[in-house]
Amino acid sequence: MKSLHIRRGDTVEVLKGKDAGKRGKILKVDPVRRRVVVEGINRARKHMRPSQANPQGGVVDWELPVEVSNVMLVCPGCDRPSKVKRVRRGGKSITRVCKKCEREF
Ligand SMILES: [Zn+2]
Incomplete structure (x- = not known):
């Protein structure tokens, strides 16, 4: 899923x-x-x-x-509704990255 x-x-x-x-x-x-x-x-x-x-x-x-x-x-970084990339950083956790300000959250 x-x-x-x-x-x-x-x-x-x-x-x-x-x-x-x-x-x-x-x-x-x-x-x-x-x-x-x-x-x-x-x-x-x-x-x-x-x-x-x-x-x-x-x-x-x-x-x-x-x-x-x-x-x-x-996005908590730029406070704008944003598309995000999802990046896998080792293990199973997925980090989301704002496409506007590159902030990871
Ligand atoms: Zn942002």
């Missing part, structure tokens, strides 16, 4: 959709479906029926996953 260039904790900028232009932190990565969950992005609301766990019912909101192709990784 090919891993994604985006990891949990990264900051990304949204390219498409209602949250285009916003930035958020990656909360979850799903490499199989190539989707990510981004803090504060693609929020959805659902009305819940009262249940034992939540006797009042009510409105719950949370973030829906977005396609990886709709977000771009923000």
Whole structure:
């Protein structure tokens, strides 16, 4: 399975959709479906029926996953949404290198 260039904790900028232009932190990565969950992005609301766990019912909101192709990784070096090269530096760890400022992260 090919891993994604985006990891949990990264900051990304949204390219498409209602949250285009916003930035958020990656909360979850799903490499199989190539989707990510981004803090504060693609929020959805659902009305819940009262249940034992939540006797009042009510409105719950949370973030829906977005396609990886709709977000771009923000480089911590130059603070711009950037394409990255992935470089293997010995062992199994992969270092990402910003194509704009050459910063490794
Ligand atoms: Zn950079």
